[in-house]
Amino acid sequence: MDETQLIAAARAGSAEAFAALVRRHQQAVRGFLRRAGGDVAEADDLAQEAFIAAWSRIGAFHGRASLRSWLCAIAWRKLQTARRGAQRTRARERHVAQLEPSTTRLDPASDARLDLEIALAGLEPEQRAALALCLGADFSHAEAAHALGLPLGTVKSHVARGRARLAQALGADHAAE
């Protein structure tokens, strides 16, 4: 079945068709959330939440954007909501304890990955997200703009600046070796 047929079947209530859509797009959504959020466990949890939300809203998907862009839009909103919740929690706990870095960061086996993670962490959240979509998942600027709910020009600028900063950060690391 092609994607249009799967979407139609999922809209009609077929969990099997929806599972096939999850199978097709889980890599893009999880990869996007991992890069945009930086925490593997949280990214996978949010990806699950995003797919479950997509199941309940698939009737509202009219195909004006690609399905992966629509899924990433849901995932991005989930990530933003989680961040707001985390910020509120941190604000409450700030006077009690020092913040500790996440213990489930990206696989530390590779120095290059760590370099990338550190470089990504230095970017603004929207720049990270735009880069994760446009460079990491091969989204067009228009698709990324739809997914992130940002104007096209802003996405182009985020990608250009983010790419330059990432290259600079990674280049500097490489140069230091």
Next chain:
Amino acid sequence: MRPSEDELRAALLADAPDRDEAFVAAVTSRLPQGRTVLNWSAWLRRAVLLVALATLAPLAAEAAAALGRAVDATMVAVCLTLVLSSWMAAGAVARTLRR
């Protein structure tokens, strides 16, 4: 030496999961069973909105007529606030039911 575009792309893709049946199974096991449940939540919100509008609109009109035009804007604002609150409360109930 700065990394090339391809190197950046490869690095960004490096740990993206490929096929993962466990993830697919985890998602599908959490899907609410039956689309009727989901449709009910949407219809519930619509019904609450309609009831709120049907109840509040005549009240607002009456109050505005009784008190004069000066309070029209206030009444409309109050009315809209109540309608929006009802909408949000219904959404929250629906989300809770869905979980």
